[in-house]
Amino acid sequence: MLAGRLADPNYTLGTDPRSDPRMVAALTGIGLAGELPEAPVTVDSPIEDLLAYCAAAEEMVGSVFDHLALAAEAPTGVSTSTVTIPGADGNELTLFVSRPTAAPDGPLPAVVHFHGGGMAIASAADAAYRLLREHLAASGLVVVGVEFRNSGGRHGVHPYPAGLNDCAAATRWVHANAADLGISHLIVCGESGGGNLTLTVTHKAKREGWLDEIAGAYAQCPYISNRWLDYPEELPSLRENDGYFISCQQAALLGALYDPGKKHSHEPTCWALNATEQDLAGMPPHVISVNELDPLRDEGL
Numbered sequence: 001m002l003a004g005r006l007a008d009p010n011y012t013l014g015t016d017p018r019s020d021p022r023m024v025a026a027l028t029g030i031g032l033a034g035e036l037p038e039a040p041v042t043v044d045s046p047i048e049d050l051l052a053y054c055a056a057a058e059e060m061v062g063s064v065f066d067h068l069a070l071a072a073e074a075p076t077g078v079s080t081s082t083v084t085i086p087g088a089d090g091n092e093l094t095l096f097v098s099r100p101t102a103a104p105d106g107p108l109p110a111v112v113h114f115h116g117g118g119m120a121i122a123s124a125a126d127a128a129y130r131l132l133r134e135h136l137a138a139s140g141l142v143v144v145g146v147e148f149r150n151s152g153g154r155h156g157v158h159p160y161p162a163g164l165n166d167c168a169a170a171t172r173w174v175h176a177n178a179a180d181l182g183i184s185h186l187i188v189c190g191e192s193g194g195g196n197l198t199l200t201v202t203h204k205a206k207r208e209g210w211l212d213e214i215a216g217a218y219a220q221c222p223y224i225s226n227r228w229l230d231y232p233e234e235l236p237s238l239r240e241n242d243g244y245f246i247s248c249q250q251a252a253l254l255g256a257l258y259d260p261g262k263k264h265s266h267e268p269t270c271w272a273l274n275a276t277e278q279d280l281a282g283m284p285p286h287v288i289s290v291n292e293l294d295p296l297r298d299e300g301l
Contacts, residue, residue, distance in 0.1 A: 195222030
């Protein structure tokens with residue numbers, strides 16, 4: 001049975017009968033429940049135009065996150081500190097470390113978190129991501145947010161593998177400093193673009209021989225195919241949910257900044273969907289969660 005825009009190409013997130021009315025109400029207030037405007041650029045546009053679009057998208061996403069964060073209740077009993085560590089490429093890397101303020105009985109599990117944004121926009125310092133980490137910490141975890149280099153936006157232009165290298169460096173630093181941080185073991189975790197980084201970090205770790213430092217991986221609605229304008233038959237959600245909060249065109253534009261010219265389109269440390277059975281052999285436990293109305297749904301299944 002067809003659903004979404006495969007059933008009716010005029011559906012929007014606000015009119016799709018599968019949409020939860022509470023979600024529609026929240027997104028209507030910020031203009032994200034209806035038809036999304038067409039982007040003024042394409043993946044073949046000059047890099048300067050793509051970066052200008054990326055900057056505007058980052059500002060819009062930031063305002064949405066600020067709006068959502070204001071409506072959310074902040075957790076109590078959590079403290080956050082900032083640490084600067086060496087990156088893998090001679091850069092400095094900022095980490096946000098959140099933990100329960102109550103003294104634990106022993107070492108705590110840790111989550112190394114990579115924020116969303118297609119590896120191109122957004123920041124670990126954004127209010128919504130800060131709240132996410134603090135809520136996780138309130139449940140009894142040490143949570144480390146990584147300010148990795150994006151391929152566009154206010155942090156500069158750093159295509160693959162810069163962001164991946166930063167996430168790997170942060171993961172290794174947390175493991176090496178487990179005793180000082182008071183942690184027992186760590187998992188890597190992220191959503192959307194951060195979900196891709198979560199999965200690709202494990203591939204990098206396996207190739208480089210430090211996979212045993214990662215106890216598990218949790219990727220939420222991962223952005224991993226780089227095939228958003230191809231609409232392959234095995235990924236029907238790209239058409240079914242196109243334009244629901246994000247369009248395939250928007251996803252492709254961010255992907256063009258992370259992997260210009262698709263030079264690494266078959267590389268599983270760039271795009272996790274390319275992993276083979278051999279690549280996946282010996283991996284630690286992985287959990288992948290997807291959302292029914294997300295264009296990215298099927299690439300995570």
